[in-house]
Amino acid sequence: MLKAVEAPPTRGVSEEAGILETWNEPFVQWRHSFAKERDEAKRKPWSTYKVGLDVLCSRIERRLADQGGLEDQDPVVKELLRRPSEKESPDFLRLYEAEQRLALLMSDDEIRDEAEGRFARARQLRLPSYADLRTAFDRDDADAATRRTIYITLVRELQRADQRRSLDQFHRRKAARRLNLYGCVLIVPSVLLLAYFYYRDALENLGPYHMIAVMWCGLAGAFLSRMILFQRVLATIGAEEIATEFSHFAIILRLIIGTLGALVMYFLIVGQVVDGDFFPDWTADSHVWQRFGSSFAAAGQTSSEDFNLVSTDFAQLLIWSTIAGFSERIIPDRFARMEVAVLQPQRSESL
Incomplete structure (x- = not known):
């Protein structure tokens, strides 16, 4: 049943x-x-x-x-x-x-x-x-x-x-939210990616992708320049200036210019067109990460472990990539000096 x-x-x-x-x-x-x-x-x-x-x-x-x-x-x-x-x-x-x-x-x-x-x-x-x-x-x-x-x-x-x-206050609030949004999109994924590789102890795997780091530093430099400019003119900027300088189109255009500037600076450094004490000596043997050993001594206990640290050359490369993205004049001024250096001998020969 x-x-x-x-x-x-x-x-x-x-x-x-x-x-x-x-x-x-x-x-x-x-x-x-x-x-x-x-x-x-x-x-x-x-x-x-x-x-x-x-x-x-x-x-x-x-x-x-x-x-x-x-x-x-x-x-x-x-x-x-x-x-x-x-x-x-x-x-x-x-x-x-x-x-x-x-x-x-x-x-x-x-x-x-x-x-x-x-x-x-x-x-x-x-x-x-x-x-x-x-x-x-x-x-x-x-x-x-x-x-x-x-x-x-x-x-x-x-x-x-x-x-x-x-x-003006309404558009300032909108521009501030827009910049905060772009900042989160730039920073959060990068921090999560670095935290993942650091947790997996695989920072050396980022070495072959150093050009991506160069472009990211160019983006960061361009975004930082927009943030500093907005902070400086926040109290006086009007709706028309905000629509011109801090619209989606203007911010994206500035980020593209910063990325291209960082790439150009990268090629100038790799091609040894620019050199000096503050520029990296970037050659085929240059490495991104260098391995360090550290010893931590405690009361009656000693342990040692290795860790990765950014190499000096790579740090200088990222610094100049950020500067190239931040400044809108550094690459055009460099090109202007190169043009003068190239045309000067030709003018001397023609005379």
Whole structure:
């Protein structure tokens, strides 16, 4: 008689979901806290900007109430200055529109008072139109309508400067992430490869592939030059310069130039076109790794083992490969000197 085989106990769907939720809970909490901090970082400058406009709006409302002209106020301003909900992202464009609408309702005294703060900020930001606007605003023959027009122009210029600065910061972050990505692609595989050969005690197997090491050093030198340049101009570079100097195309082109420069330097050294105390004496018998013996003495115990170390010639070769990749002028300057050296005897003979 057949007996029913009992199925092994299985977890229910709800139980498995609970286990996954428990595992993911730390990551979810970290993600939420990071998103909250990022949102607060965006809201702080927006809230600061909004406070100033709220105070200005209240001042205008009190003046209109005293003058009996509350019907002259702009109803759109209240909606633009409404505080967004937690799910809504703060929008500076709404504050910019509210600021320009408030300028149309301000009295001449209010424009004079608010203009001082705006001009101080324009001077701090080194606004190109600051001097002309300041001179036109302070002229003795300027009337209230002229000052209002100048004040609105100043407000718009400051808003454009804020938008341009935000755009520059956005592109700087993108360029930094792009450079970090290229750095990881260059460094991580190389470190893993060296760690593998070191762990297998097979560093000597890399000897026949020394030209690959030369090209990698050229890549590293070119990438290092981009990183140093980006670090130097990080505080002042704009979106247009980033698109020109640090786009994917520009970085890849710079890496190709660095690789070719390292290869050319390698052939110049192997061909003994360049020589000197700082250049390697690279011949057919040159070796990449040299074997060293070391003795480690401890209390009552002595042991010795051999280990591989980069040879002096190979280290100099890698150094010059990195320099050739880092510098954009070393190879062209070398070619220019070689051209002069070749053409000089021909010119002497023709004379």
